[in-house]
Amino acid sequence: MPQKSPVENKESIYILGIESSCDDTAAAVLKDGKIISNIVANQKIHEEYGGVVPELASRAHQQNIVPVVDMALKKAGISPEKLSGIAFTEGPGLLGSLLVGVSFAKSLSMAWNIPLLPVHHMKAHILAHFIEEDSMKLPEFPFLALTISGGHTQIVRVNDYFDMEVLGETLDDAVGEAFDKSAKIMGLPYPGGPLIDKYAQKGDPKRFPFPKPKVAGMNFSFSGLKTSILYFLQKKVKENPDFIKENIEDLSASIQYTIINILMDKLKLAVKETGINRIAIGGGVSANSGIRNALLEQQEKGNWEVYIPKFEFTTDNAAMIAIVGYHKYLQGQTGRLDLVPKARMKF
Ligand code: KG4
Numbered sequence: 001m002p003q004k005s006p007v008e009n010k011e012s013i014y015i016l017g018i019e020s021s022c023d024d025t026a027a028a029v030l031k032d033g034k035i036i037s038n039i040v041a042n043q044k045i046h047e048e049y050g051g052v053v054p055e056l057a058s059r060a061h062q063q064n065i066v067p068v069v070d071m072a073l074k075k076a077g078i079s080p081e082k083l084s085g086i087a088f089t090e091g092p093g094l095l096g097s098l099l100v101g102v103s104f105a106k107s108l109s110m111a112w113n114i115p116l117l118p119v120h121h122m123k124a125h126i127l128a129h130f131i132e133e134d135s136m137k138l139p140e141f142p143f144l145a146l147t148i149s150g151g152h153t154q155i156v157r158v159n160d161y162f163d164m165e166v167l168g169e170t171l172d173d174a175v176g177e178a179f180d181k182s183a184k185i186m187g188l189p190y191p192g193g194p195l196i197d198k199y200a201q202k203g204d205p206k207r208f209p210f211p212k213p214k215v216a217g218m219n220f221s222f223s224g225l226k227t228s229i230l231y232f233l234q235k236k237v238k239e240n241p242d243f244i245k246e247n248i249e250d251l252s253a254s255i256q257y258t259i260i261n262i263l264m265d266k267l268k269l270a271v272k273e274t275g276i277n278r279i280a281i282g283g284g285v286s287a288n289s290g291i292r293n294a295l296l297e298q299q300e301k302g303n304w305e306v307y308i309p310k311f312e313f314t315t316d317n318a319a320m321i322a323i324v325g326y327h328k329y330l331q332g333q334t335g336r337l338d339l340v341p342k343a344r345m346k347f
């Protein structure tokens with residue numbers, strides 16, 4: 001149970017958030033739901049391997065976690081006694097990476113006698129929309145969340161902070177993987193998503209039509225797209241070894257166009273089936289200019305109300321972990337010291 005009840009005592013609530021589920025070590029401090037510090041240490045080491053190497057990720061988390069948490073507290077200008085709770089990512093994610101954050105949060109909880117607030121990483125991507133900032137409009141419940149990252153692709157009906165229902169998800173690759181794997185086939189470095197986005201700005205999206213998968217309901221599939229890009233390019237490169245280099249902009253634009261169409265088709269179906277037209281996006285891929293433009297176009301037409309978070313809250317960060325921790329704290333949902341990290345975690 002929380003040591004200090006916010007009702008009995010009207011002091012501000014400070015929550016420390018820790019995120020270590022993949023390849024970013026992050027810590028943040030929120031005061032009454034508002035950010036007062038937000039630190040992320042990216043791991044450059046994975047670039048040369050073309051993807052995240054789990055062993056290297058957990059080692060880098062071990063090196064980063066103390067300075068990152070220390071910097072978050074220093075930037076917030078608070079001492080540990082002020083903290084009401086420690087929020088941390090319980091899962092899903094890479095087990096070795098999660099273990100570093102979970103163990104560290106538990107140690108701090110014991111040392112400082114502060115409650116633990118375990119957080120579901122994907123729910124945090126959704127609730128990142130509630131990080132309070134001046135002039136930011138918060139989505140009203142219920143809304144639809146499209147969570148698109150390197151590890152997940154989901155459409156979720158969000159009824160309340162802790163009442164969510166997955167309407168559809170990927171049956172194979174996540175959308176970020178579809179971007180990164182397509183980029184890898186074209187010889188681009190990891191993570192290729194932002195590069196495809198950059199080249200796509202100057203390309204013709206209709207030059208190379210790639211097939212869209214036929215998947216029932218609101219579920220997604222991206223592995224077929226990757227295979228069709230691979231076969232297409234193998235054939236073209238045989239005819240002309242410089243094909244990719246000469247067409248990188250049109251190829252990127254066409255790949256991005258196909259991926260965005262797949263996402264938008266399913267979102268339109270979700271809006272039709274639920275009657276909810278408030279759409280909030282989250283996850284690293286929501287930085288993509290194609291998806292942003294497609295959503296904003298719907299908003300301009302007066303069809304949807306669209307919520308796109310600031311870039312720093314779309315990729316992995318600890319402020320989103322802390323905001324979930326803050327709402328859990330308000331509801332007295334604290335965690336036990338014997339909990340373990342979960343690579344897979346139910347929604
Ligand atoms: O949420 P995130 O930072 O990490 C997790 O996977 O949890 O998402 C990273 C993913 C990578 O696949 C990266 O290529 C993709 O987001 N990404 C993008 C863009 N920026 C990041 N994909 C397409 N366009 C972008 N602008």
Ligand code: ZN
Pocket residue numbers: 121125149283284315316
């Ligand atoms: Zn994430």
